Amino acid sequence: MSIELTRNFSIIAHIDHGKTTLSDRLLEKTNTISEREKQDQLLDAMDLEREKGITIKSHPVTIFYKAGDGKTYKLNLLDTPGHVDFSYEVSRSLAACEGALLIVDAAQGVEAQTLANMHLAMDLNLAIIPVINKIDLPSANLPKVYRQLEDIVCIPHEEAIHASAKMGIGIDDILEAVVQRIPPPETEQDGLLRALVFDSVYDAYRGVVSYVRVISGSVHRGMKVKLFATDEVYEVKEVGIFTPKMTRTDSLEAGDVGYIIANMKSAADVKIGDTYTDYMRPCPSPLPGFKEIRPMVFSGIYPVDSSDFEALKAAMAKLQINDAAFSFQAESSVALGFGFRCGFLGLLHMEIIQERLRREFNMDIISTYPSVIYEVTKTNGEEINVDNPSLLPEPQEIQEIREPIVKVFIMLPGEYIGDIMQLVLEKRGSVDNTETIDDMRVMLTCTVPLAEILVDFNDKLKSMTRGYGSMDYEYAGYQAAKLIKMDMLIAGEPVDAFSMIVHQDKAASRGRELAERLKNVIPRQLFTVAIQACIGGKIIARESISPMRKDVTAKCYGGDVTRKRKLLEKQKEGKKRMKAIGKINIPQEAFIKVLKTGD
Template identity: 50%
Template sequence: VILVRVIDGMIRKGQQIKFMAAGTTHLIDRVGAFRPKIEQLPDLGPGEIGFITAQIKEVAQARVGDTLTDAKRPAAEALEGFKEVQPVVFCGLFPVDAADFEKLRESISKLRLNDASFSFEMETSAALGFGFRCGFLGLLHLEIIQERLTREYDLDLITTAPSVVYQIELTHGGGHIELHNPADMPDPSKIETISEPWIQAVIYVPDEYLGSILKLCQERRGIQKNLTYVGGRAQVTYELPLNEVVFDFYDRLKSLSKGYASFDYEQIGHREGDLVKMGILVNEEPVDALSMIVHRGTAEVRGRGMVERLKELIPRHLFKIPIQAAIGGKVIARETISAMRKDVTAKCYGGDATRKKKLLEKQKKGKAKMREYGSVSIPQEAFIAALRMGEE
C-alpha cells in the first residue's frame, strides 16, 4: 500500500504509472483513501491524498518522495524535493557460517523495508566469503542493525572495519583497479599511486562549539574553505577525505556539539594520498576484518589505539597473546595479553628451591606449546568497539 498526494491530473484503477526515480512501470490495482477506515474510490484528483496498490515485485522500487506519472504521457521532469538518504559509514557484514548467507540476504531485505537510511549491495571476500557491503548513518546505526540481525534473526556476523572505495594505479602499465576491501589490497611494490575519495562537507554548528569542530576537522586532514555565520550559527565548509569521515567523524561531531551540529556532504572526486594498509595481527595471525587503509601520518596513532582497545576486549587465554598493528612487515604498535596461570608451586611446602623452578620451567614450556597450536576467539563486540577511536 503506497500513500500518495495528487499534485496534477488523475489517478485511476487500471492505469499504467511510472516511478520517475526508480524508472519502473506498474499497473494500479486499487485506488482509495483512509477516512479513517479504508474506502475504495474510482480515482483521485488534484490536491487529494489517498493510497494505491500496484503490481510491485520489490518494495525497494517504491521510494519515499518519488514522483508518479502516467506511463503513456509521462511528465517532463520529477517534482522537486526527492533526495535519497546518503549513508555516512560503509562496512561489510559477513555470516560466520557460510551456509547462513541466504538467511542474511532475507534478513537485511526485511530490515530495509522499515529503515530507508540503510543500504546494501553484495560483496565477496577471499578471506570471509560472501557477504554484503552496507551503508549506515553512523557507528550507532551500525550497532543497532547488527544487534537486530543477531537478536531478531539469530545470525552470527563478522563486521569489517568501515572503509571507502579507493582507486589504485598499478605499475608497469598494469591499468587501474577499484579497491573495496582493504584485505584485497595488492602488494605495495605493484602500486604506483592510491587515490581516495574526497568530499566537500558543510557543517552548521552553534558558535560556542565552533572551536572543537574546527579542531576535529583539522585532525581528520581537512582543508577549510569557508566560514560564515547564519543567524547565530556558524556555517563551516571543509574538504575532507571520505576515509576519515566514515571512521567515526559523524559520532564525534554530534558528541562535541552535544547533538546541535548538522552535517551534509557531496563527493568532489578522488585525490592521491600517502595511504598504506594497516593490518592487525592477533597471536601472529592476521585478522582481515580489522585491516584498514589509513594515511601514513596517522597510522601509528590509530594502530596504537586499536591494539590498546583489543587488549581490553579480548578475554585472557591460557597462553600469552601478542596483538600487533603492522604496515607490511613493520610492526608499528604492540600490546600483550598476559596468560592465565595456575599456581603450580602451591603443593610445595618448603623443600629445595630447584623443585619450584623445575615446575615453573615445565609450565613455561607448556604455555609456549599452547601458544603455538592454540587459537584465539575474538568476541564480536571487539570488532565494533575497537573502531571507536575517539574519547569516550
C-alpha cells in the first residue's frame, strides 16, 4: 500500500476518559475484529489492566478503512496509558506517530494529565485532533469544555469532534478526521532501512519480539539486520502487523508499524529506542531515540525463599525488556538475604511490577519501604548518591543532604482549595502559583519533596476532593533538607530492612507509628522485647512486647508463701539471663506485613 494512504496516530487522554473504549469502537467500525472476537478493553491484554480498568502498556493495531473519498487507508493506531507513572509509554508511542486524538471527558473537562500528554504531542509537532467524549452523559457540560479547550489547551472548539465511545456516536467523524487532518508519514529518499524500536516483549517460544515503526526502506523475512546500540547482526525470522493479534506479512514498508522477530534469545539483546538497519546497506546514523528515563522511586525486592534468587533475577530481566523504565541491581540485606534494588517511575508502577512478578512468574516476594535517591556531600568534599538508608554515612561525616523535589500541578474544584493547600503544607511543600481555570476549577502549582508524595499523596488528594482532583508532576531538581537516618532496634539489635531516611520534624511520629506496627506482628517471647526507634544513639520512640508467662506456682497447693516466692524469684533470674543472651527471630510474615508498601 502506498505511503500516501498510511496514517499513524495515537490516542492520548487523562486516565479514565475513554481511550480504550474508543479503540474498541474503531476496531468494530472498521471490521478489524469479528463479532465473535468482540470484548470490552480488547487492546488491554493483561489481566491486571482489565481488573484495574487502566492501560499499562501501549498497544499497536493496524486498521484498514475505506474513507469517504473511496480510497482504502491503512491506519496504525497506538492506544496509550493515561496514568502519570506511564507517561514514558506515551512518549514512546507518540514518537512512532504523525498525529494524536486528544480525548476530553465532556463531564470532567480538561485534567492535569490531558495537559501533560498534549505537551508531549506538541513537542513532537504532531497534528492534534480534539475529541469531546461521553457527550451522552447527563452531567456533560459542553460550554465549559469549549471554554477549557480554548483557554487552557489553545485549540478552537470548532475543531473538536463530538463523540460517545460507549454509544458509538461520532466514530465515522473521527475516522474521517484521521484521514483528512493527519499527514502521511515522511520517508528518506535514499531507501535505506531505518526502523525505530518503540517497544518489545519477550515470548518464551520465539524469543524477543521488537515492535517497530519503519521510517524508511523495507524489511522482510531472511534479511540480515543490525542494531546500532549493540552492533550485533541478526537474521529476520518473521515480520508482521497487529490486527490486533500478531499477523505475519511478507514485508514491512516505510511508514508501517509492526513487529520483527529475529534470532534473539536474550532479554538484553534489544534496547528500546534503538534502530534496525540493513546489514549489507546500513544507514549512516541511528534515528534519534528517546530520552533516558530516570527512575524516581526505589524499593528492595527480595524472594521469600532465598533459593528463588536466580528465578527472580531471570523474571526481572524478562520484565525489563517489556518495560524499559524498570531497572534493578543485586543487593543483600542482613535481615532479608539476597535480593534486588529496583527503580520505578512511581508508586503505581512499583505496584504493577510486583503484581506482574507474582502472577506472570509465580514469584513469592517481599518489598521494602519505597525510597528516593539522595545526594550527600561529605565533610571531606566527596559527593555520593544514596538510594538505600544503610548506605548513608555516619552523621558526623555528612555536611549536607539534598533530596529530589518535584513540581506538582493539581487541578481541583475551587471549594477544596483550602484543604489541598493544607495537605501540601503537611507534606513539607509550598504552593507557588494559583490559577483560576474557569468558574468551577483552579490549578495549583506546588513544589513538594518527592519522598512526601510517594505513598499516600494521590490517595488523600482524591478522597479530599471526592475524586474530582487530579495531579501531574515533573522532576524539578534537588534541594537541601534536614534529613536523618532512623534505625529500628529490636531487642537492642538494629534491623536494616526497617531503616529509613526521614525529615527531622517527622522522625518521632514515624518512629512511633513503625514501632507500634512491629509490636503487633512480632510474636511474644519468654522475656520482654523492646522495639525502639533511634537516631544516632538517641531513642525517640519505644514499644515493649510483654513476655509470655509460665505459671511456675501451679504445683504449689497451700503451704508457706515463701515457697511460691522462691519459685517466682528463680523464674525472674531465668528471664533476666534469657534476656541477656536471647535472640529474636523475626518471622518472614512480619516483614511482609510491615513492609507492604508502607500501609
